[in-house]
Amino acid sequence: MKKIVFITLSLLLAVSFWNCEKDDICAEGTPTTPRVIIEFYDNANPNTLKNVTNLKVTESGQTDGFVFNGVSEIQVPIRTNDIQTILHFTANGDDSDISNDNLDEITFNYGTQEVYISRACGYKMTFQLNTTDGTVLTPDSNNWIQNIVISQPNIETENEVHVKIYF
Structure with missing residues (x-):
C-alpha cells in the first residue's frame, strides 16, 4: 500500500512539473516596484x-529608516497605496550626537499606475x-x-x- 501511495505521489509531482x-x-x-533614485550635489558647484x-531617511511619524554614509546616490521607497509620501532627511541623523541633527522634510506628490509583470510575479507599481x-x-x-530638482518624473x-x- 505504501508503495502505491509513493508511486501515485511521485506521478502527481512529475505531472505538476511537466505542466509548469x-x-x-x-x-x-x-x-x-521601483524606489526613487536621488543624487546629491554641491549647492556651490551644481555640477559636482x-x-x-550619516544621513538618515525616515517616513514621517516613523523612527526606523534607512542610513546612508559616504555616498552621493541613494534609493528610497515611496508609498504604493497613496499619492503622497513625506520623508525626513536628517543630516547627522546616524551619529551618537543628537544635538547636531538637522531634519529637513520633503513631500513627494505623485500618481500611481499598476503594471502587470506576469502571472508568477503579479503587478508592480510605477x-x-x-x-x-x-x-x-x-x-x-x-x-x-x-534646492530640489526633478530630473525624471x-x-x-x-x-x-x-x-x-x-546642499
Whole structure:
C-alpha cells in the first residue's frame, strides 16, 4: 500500500512539473516596484556630486529608516497605496550626537499606475511625480537642503536618477 501511495505521489509531482510553465516562477532580477533614485550635489558647484554623511531617511511619524554614509546616490521607497509620501532627511541623523541633527522634510506628490509583470510575479507599481509640486521641501529656519530638482518624473525603473538634491 505504501508503495502505491509513493508511486501515485511521485506521478502527481512529475505531472505538476511537466505542466509548469515559464510564467509560473518569478525569475530573480525581474523588475519590481521601483524606489526613487536621488543624487546629491554641491549647492556651490551644481555640477559636482557630493557625498552625504550619516544621513538618515525616515517616513514621517516613523523612527526606523534607512542610513546612508559616504555616498552621493541613494534609493528610497515611496508609498504604493497613496499619492503622497513625506520623508525626513536628517543630516547627522546616524551619529551618537543628537544635538547636531538637522531634519529637513520633503513631500513627494505623485500618481500611481499598476503594471502587470506576469502571472508568477503579479503587478508592480510605477509612479509619476507631479510636474508642478512633485517634491516639496518644507522650509524651516535651518534647512541643510538648498534646492530640489526633478530630473525624471516617471519612476518606472531604478536605472536613472529621478531627483537631485543640492546642499
